[in-house]
Amino acid sequence: MTQPDNKSGGSSLDKALSLLQEVCVATVPLRFAELVEKTDLPKATAHRTLMSLTERGLVRFDEATQLYHPGYGLLELAHQAWSKIDVRDIAADQMKHLWDETGETIHLAVLDRGDVIYIDKLESQKSLRLFSAVGKKGPAYCTGVGKAMMAFLNEEQLAAAIKEQSFVKHTDTTLVNEAMLRDALIKIRESKVSLDLEEHEEGIQCAASVILNHRNEPIAALSITAPKFRVDEARFQHFQALVKEACKKVSIRMGAMASN
Known part of the structure; x- marks a missing residue:
């Protein structure tokens, strides 16, 4: 019996959290290829998930450098969480x-x-x-x-x-x-x-x-x-x-x- 492909395993939430964590803990901003390598996600899945995170302000993509940064939306979420x-x-x-x-x-x-x-x-x-x-x-x-x-x-x-x-x-x-x-x-x-x-x-x-x-x-x-x-x-x-x-x-x- 063939083993399931790890790259397609896990829920959509798991994949989003995995990417978000890598973006946030990186000592220097990462490129798309580096995030794919670190998370072991298919390129299409990683791209789609990063797009969603970017749209929600949780990840910020710099077009000039092609690097991913933590988004400013994280600060708002943190503020709302701490206030409660x-x-x-x-x-x-x-x-x-x-x-x-x-x-x-x-x-x-x-x-x-x-x-x-x-x-x-x-x-x-x-x-x-x-x-x-x-x-x-x-x-x-x-x-x-x-x-x-x-x-x-x-x-x-x-x-x-x-x-x-x-x-x-x-x-x-x-x-x-x-x-x-x-x-x-x-x-x-x-x-x-x-x-x-x-x-x-x-x-x-x-x-x-x-x-x-x-x-x-x-x-x-x-x-x-x-x-x-x-x-x-x-x-x-x-x-x-x-x-x-x-x-x-x-x-x-x-x-x-x-x-x-």
């Missing part, structure tokens, strides 16, 4: 991991102008009463999650966010002016760890880190929050490492470039 992703779903398992590891309160927050909005929360397994609640707003300048996100805004966004800060002195450690905040943000940007050392609530401290998207923009932050009396320095350092790693994993899922 809910960071709560993407971060859920890492929130649970942090909660399991620490037994403390875990927050997920987003930045809204000068405020943070808590969009998810896992309550401590131990008795702890906090300001935060899902849907509640809080100041950015004196919270771990707020500073974590502000540190990664571009200058125009940061200046606008700083203008929204009240700089009310909640405790003895609250940052009370723009200069103090900017100094703190520089350190946070370098370490990707943001600390709230009783700056918003007396006796409460947290370790936070930022979640970045595919454009390396801050879209959310996670924090581990606990009362100071039950967290020694070694444990607090462990919290910082945990939350930084958790946010790195979520950021990569959101398309951010992996970094330390």
Whole structure:
């Protein structure tokens, strides 16, 4: 019995995806013959499929060079896809991991102008009463999650966010002016760890880190929050490492470039 011709096997979708993948992953643009060779498709099938991909803007053909490039339509598809992703779903398992590891309160927050909005929360397994609640707003300048996100805004966004800060002195450690905040943000940007050392609530401290998207923009932050009396320095350092790693994993899922 003769074996089926591999060049004609597979669905039309498989063939289109195979060609699209080769065009996108190539280090240099490819010619038609090179794509045929790499995908092992019949020339007629490859030509017809490339024409369809080109018509939909997913592949771009340069007539002058006879080379195939990724199409601009891919950017639009990526934008539409990312806009529909809910960071709560993407971060859920890492929130649970942090909660399991620490037994403390875990927050997920987003930045809204000068405020943070808590969009998810896992309550401590131990008795702890906090300001935060899902849907509640809080100041950015004196919270771990707020500073974590502000540190990664571009200058125009940061200046606008700083203008929204009240700089009310909640405790003895609250940052009370723009200069103090900017100094703190520089350190946070370098370490990707943001600390709230009783700056918003007396006796409460947290370790936070930022979640970045595919454009390396801050879209959310996670924090581990606990009362100071039950967290020694070694444990607090462990919290910082945990939350930084958790946010790195979520950021990569959101398309951010992996970094330390």
